[in-house]
Amino acid sequence: MSGIVGGKNHRGSGLIADLGTDGQILTSAGSGNRQIFEDAAGGGAWTLIGTSVASSSASLTQTGLDSTYALYAIAGADLKPATNGATMFFRVGDSSGIDSGASDYSYYSTNVGTGDVGAPHYATNSNSTDNIRVGHAVGSSAEDATSFLIYLNRGTSYPNISGTYSNQDNASPGNVTGGYTIGQREAVITLDRVQVLCSSGNIASGRFTVYGIKHT
Amino acid sequence: MARTRIENGIEVALTPEEETARDAEEKAWADKAPERELEAFCDKRRSEYPTIEELIVALYDTDDKAAIEKRRADVKKKFPKPA
Numbered sequence: 067m068s069g070i071v072g073g074k075n076h077r078g079s080g081l082i083a084d085l086g087t088d089g090q091i092l093t094s095a096g097s098g099n100r101q102i103f104e105d106a107a108g109g110g111a112w113t114l115i116g117t118s119v120a121s122s123s124a125s126l127t128q129t130g131l132d133s134t135y136a137l138y139a140i141a142g143a144d145l146k147p148a149t150n151g152a153t154m155f156f157r158v159g160d161s162s163g164i165d166s167g168a169s170d171y172s173y174y175s176t177n178v179g180t181g182d183v184g185a186p187h188y189a190t191n192s193n194s195t196d197n198i199r200v201g202h203a204v205g206s207s208a209e210d211a212t213s214f215l216i217y218l219n220r221g222t223s224y225p226n227i228s229g230t231y232s233n234q235d236n237a238s239p240g241n242v243t244g245g246y247t248i249g250q251r252e253a254v255i256t257l258d259r260v261q262v263l264c265s266s267g268n269i270a271s272g273r274f275t276v277y278g279i280k281h282t
Numbered sequence: 283m284a285r286t287r288i289e290n291g292i293e294v295a296l297t298p299e300e301e302t303a304r305d306a307e308e309k310a311w312a313d314k315a316p317e318r319e320l321e322a323f324c325d326k327r328r329s330e331y332p333t334i335e336e337l338i339v340a341l342y343d344t345d346d347k348a349a350i351e352k353r354r355a356d357v358k359k360k361f362p363k364p365a
Contacts, residue, residue, distance in 0.1 A: 116290050116291060117291065118288040118289075118290065118291045119288070119291070120288060121288075121293070122286075123286055123287055123288045123293070124285040124286065124287045124296060124300075124304060125287045125288070126287070126288045127287065127288065127289040127290070128289075128290060129289065129290055130290070153311075166303075166307070187329050188322065188325030188326060188328075188329055189325070190321070190325075196307075265308075265311045266308040266311050266312060267308070268285065274288075
């Protein structure tokens, strides 16, 4: 019977259940009924928009964001700057490119951490700047890197983000530091791309991934 | 060596205009380093100094005042002024 799918009342009979279409899954239709093929439930699923791996890269950019999703999740994993102590910048843009004007963004970012000397617990913010901070004083040594998970509300208002980050700083050995970041693009734009880069120097390694989040 | 960027997983060389823009951006960031350092220094000291309430209470107690003075001195030692 290998390879034969039978319903409850046909077990062992050799009958094949109704075939589904591409992407459907075989699932129960309730007590006493035959299993049937149905579309997979999609509620709340994260859909991969794209991912990039840094290799001594000036920036990592992902396009393809549109009104399909009002909310996106953006993950930075194990991002290591080439320059010790670099700050990680986040930016957004539209079909004409990434926005990097001197007053394009506002943000507030906390920074707390461990360490006996220079242990941070402070915040940095700006009402008019060219980026949103998603990592502070990130170390470039073997033990150092930064990661973040932020949510981007693309919506119809000013695109805005909220999320958390953590990294090893540029002390030796690196202290773990991190915090909460909120920020926004100071204009309504037809956002279709996001970017991460360092304040100076390249991103030596690490991954940048964007997901669209379904509401239903 | 020409810089590259990654867009949608594909490595792309920076155009001459992008190289110029990136150079300017990095210079602007470097030029503001002293300003950021001073801001961080102030934040760090402020976050560990005694509160105004503690300072007021210490005005009326000799032991408290001595403890406050030591705490302030310790914070100054922990976070020295930038050169």
